[in-house]
Amino acid sequence: MITQTVTIPNPNRVQARYEAMLNALRQANYRITPQRMAVCQFLAETRSHPTPSEIYHAVKEQFPTISRATVYNTVAVLKELGEIIELPAGGSAGVRYETDVTPHVNLNCLRCGRIFDVALENLEEILREIDERTQFHVTSFHIEGYGICPDCQEA
Secondary structure, eight states, rough: OOOOOOOOOHHHHHHHHHHHHHHHHTTTTOOOOOHHHHHHHHHOOOOOHHHHHHHHHHHHOOOOOOOHHHHHHHHHHHHTTTTTTEEEEEEEGEEEOOOOOOSEEEEEEEETOOEEEEOOOOHHHHHHHHHHHHOOOOOOOOEEEEEHHHHHHHH
């Protein structure tokens, strides 16, 4: 059974993701502005799969004058640099962003649109087998499942 739990973000994971995003921006010669730092901080802390609008509204609380363009451009750059992954959201949401770039499975509810992360230990084994069989070095790995979540099944 899938359970969606509210988890307290692991401070080490949050800090590592935050620093990885900032370092990627620095290496690509982007200025590290307070607004970009706030976008990166939000993305590092969230365990949800936010839409660009959700990112904007969360960061706007800290920076009331931030523009949507700043958020959207920062997210686009982070996607291009491989620090986040764009996911189709379905419906009117457009896209969502995956902030956990480690191999895992996303289960997408076709009714409510929520996305559930499922960590499976054997994904690393699958990656090794792909590499051994094909000599194809996989740098990103993502599995999507679609269905109806337990809450929507009960409704």
